[in-house]
Amino acid sequence: MRGGGHLTIDLIRTINRVKFTGSREHTSNVLSVATMPSYKLYYFNLRARAEPSRLILAAAGVDYEDVRIKRENWPAEKASGKFPLGQMPCLEVDGVMLAQSNAIARYLANEHGLAGKNNMEKARADMIVDTMGDLSPHLVKIIKEQDETKKDELKKEFTSKTLPACNTSLEKLLIQNNGGDGYFVGSELTWADLVFVNHVQRPLPGPSSVDAFPKLKALYEKVIALPKISEWIEKRPKTDIYETVLTHSDDVNWALPMFCGIVTGPVIQLSSVRSYSDKTLLQFSSRLYAVTKPLAAY
Amino acid sequence: MKSCPSIASTTIERSEAMPSYKLYYFNARGRAEHSRLLFAMAGVEYQDVRYTREQWPVEKASGRFPFGQLPCLHVNGVMLAQSNAIARYLANEFGMAGKNNLEKAKVDMIVDAIDDLAQAMVKFFHEKDEQKKAEAKDEFKTKTVPILYGALERLLIANDGGDGFFVGEEPTLADFAFVTNGDYVKKFNPEVLDNYPKLKALQERVFELPRIAEWVKKRPVTEM
Numbered sequence: 001m002r003g004g005g006h007l008t009i010d011l012i013r014t015i016n017r018v019k020f021t022g023s024r025e026h027t028s029n030v031l032s033v034a035t036m037p038s039y040k041l042y043y044f045n046l047r048a049r050a051e052p053s054r055l056i057l058a059a060a061g062v063d064y065e066d067v068r069i070k071r072e073n074w075p076a077e078k079a080s081g082k083f084p085l086g087q088m089p090c091l092e093v094d095g096v097m098l099a100q101s102n103a104i105a106r107y108l109a110n111e112h113g114l115a116g117k118n119n120m121e122k123a124r125a126d127m128i129v130d131t132m133g134d135l136s137p138h139l140v141k142i143i144k145e146q147d148e149t150k151k152d153e154l155k156k157e158f159t160s161k162t163l164p165a166c167n168t169s170l171e172k173l174l175i176q177n178n179g180g181d182g183y184f185v186g187s188e189l190t191w192a193d194l195v196f197v198n199h200v201q202r203p204l205p206g207p208s209s210v211d212a213f214p215k216l217k218a219l220y221e222k223v224i225a226l227p228k229i230s231e232w233i234e235k236r237p238k239t240d241i242y243e244t245v246l247t248h249s250d251d252v253n254w255a256l257p258m259f260c261g262i263v264t265g266p267v268i269q270l271s272s273v274r275s276y277s278d279k280t281l282l283q284f285s286s287r288l289y290a291v292t293k294p295l296a297a298y
Numbered sequence: 299m300k301s302c303p304s305i306a307s308t309t310i311e312r313s314e315a316m317p318s319y320k321l322y323y324f325n326a327r328g329r330a331e332h333s334r335l336l337f338a339m340a341g342v343e344y345q346d347v348r349y350t351r352e353q354w355p356v357e358k359a360s361g362r363f364p365f366g367q368l369p370c371l372h373v374n375g376v377m378l379a380q381s382n383a384i385a386r387y388l389a390n391e392f393g394m395a396g397k398n399n400l401e402k403a404k405v406d407m408i409v410d411a412i413d414d415l416a417q418a419m420v421k422f423f424h425e426k427d428e429q430k431k432a433e434a435k436d437e438f439k440t441k442t443v444p445i446l447y448g449a450l451e452r453l454l455i456a457n458d459g460g461d462g463f464f465v466g467e468e469p470t471l472a473d474f475a476f477v478t479n480g481d482y483v484k485k486f487n488p489e490v491l492d493n494y495p496k497l498k499a500l501q502e503r504v505f506e507l508p509r510i511a512e513w514v515k516k517r518p519v520t521e522m
Contacts, residue, residue, distance in 0.1 A: 103407040
């Protein structure tokens with residue numbers, strides 16, 4: 001909890017929250033002065049599995065501590081026993097450590113009126129989020145594949161088959177909601193739309209993946225243009241060079257080949273890889289870029 | 299409120315009060331069983347539709363299942379897909395999802411962690427390469443399960459000592475997801491729960507709940 005000096009700000013925010021976001025728990029005109037919980041979100045310096053929660057918090061206009069743990073510090077943090085499933089992201093709230101990215105995101109969505117208005121809407125949001133979640137095993141498989149040829153095959157299959165199939169389902173789901181020119185669920189923004197933004201912004205292959213899906217594309221552009229969302233996208237740490245690198249595993253053996261595969265294409269291949277810190281990755285990236293830039297002229 | 303109910307309006311009111319549920323899946327426990335346990339626990343009627351291997355391709359081609367996948371839940375004219383979206387919807391409707399948002403998050407955390415375990419199982423189940431399969435199975439037994447079960451045991455104990463249920467004071471979706479998945483873990487690792495006394499007792503406790511015991515007795519016996 002923050003100290004007394006911030007109580008006024010908390011109070012004002014609470015009033016705004018109750019008055020303007022219409023939290024389903026406060027339907028009367030009497031303002032209940034619920035004190036704002038303090039949130040601490042723990043993850044790596046990545047978007048990946050924590051970004052939906054960050055987008056939800058941004059949309060809700062809620063402050064939180066955005067803790068980004070360095071890769072080299074993770075083994076010690078993990079060993080501390082602080083993270084109940086030995087994984088991140090985690091959300092610390094009210095003395096409780098919540099794990100599992102969707103459990104966290106859904107909790108924040110529920111708390112801040114971004115989950116859907118009734119159980120059926122919430123179920124629709126869940127269904128849409130889970131449809132995107134079905135991609136995770138494929139991505140993890142790509143990331144973990146050491147053989148470069150196989151990796152390229154898997155990537156091609158992902159971008160030409162698996163992802164379009166998912167987007168086809170998503171477009172169908174969107175159209176189910178009153179023709180598809182609004183949000184995914186009901187008539188307002190929900191976390192399903194925010195998870196979708198993160199889905200589109202995955203570097204493999206990036207926003208071009210929705211070019212073939214007009215309704216999805218329109219939704220994506222609508223959501224990233226929302227003031228609070230565009231503000232967050234503008235100011236958040238830029239992590240694109242790391243984004244291809246992982247999920248929640250502390251196993252970085254596969255990190256560099258994958259990274260190099262994105263940055264250099266077939267030009268440079270690195271074989272045996274051990275652990276690399278973020279700093280090393282940056283050094284590699286600048287050296288590789290220096291090498292490949294002249295090649296690009298050909 | 300209608301002041302003079304005719305038979306017609308009484309009938310309408312009755313069917314409005316009780317939605318009709320149709321749960322579609324294969325003839326297996328798999329990804330539908332935790333939903334079936336919720337129905338059993340709540341004492342709510344539903345149509346337990348089970349497609350055979352021969353029936354499914356035909357049904358799938360009909361386009362009735364919007365994403366070509368099972369399980370699906372048909373309720374109030376809507377077809378819901380995704381096993382956990384369905385289960386969570388039912389849990390919320392039946393008051394077995396947790397009593398507030400934080401409890402619900404704890405339930406979700408456990409359900410998702412168990413799902414990760416299920417994914418790991420599916421992975422080596424489908425692995426064709428014998429060597430890789432053996433390695434994956436070994437990793438499952440010696441690393442994946444102990445890590446998760448160790449964490450679940452701690453989470454259970456954190457809930458008031460661990461002699462009740464995972465979250466709050468009553469059974470929730472978390473408990474049903476655990477025992478459903480546990481049936482499969484047992485196949486690869488029959489004595490695994492001996493290392494986790496509270497989890498073991500929880501499993502027994504869940505299966506002893508009268509409505510669950512009754513369902514388990516009468517449900518179709520299937521290998522998966």
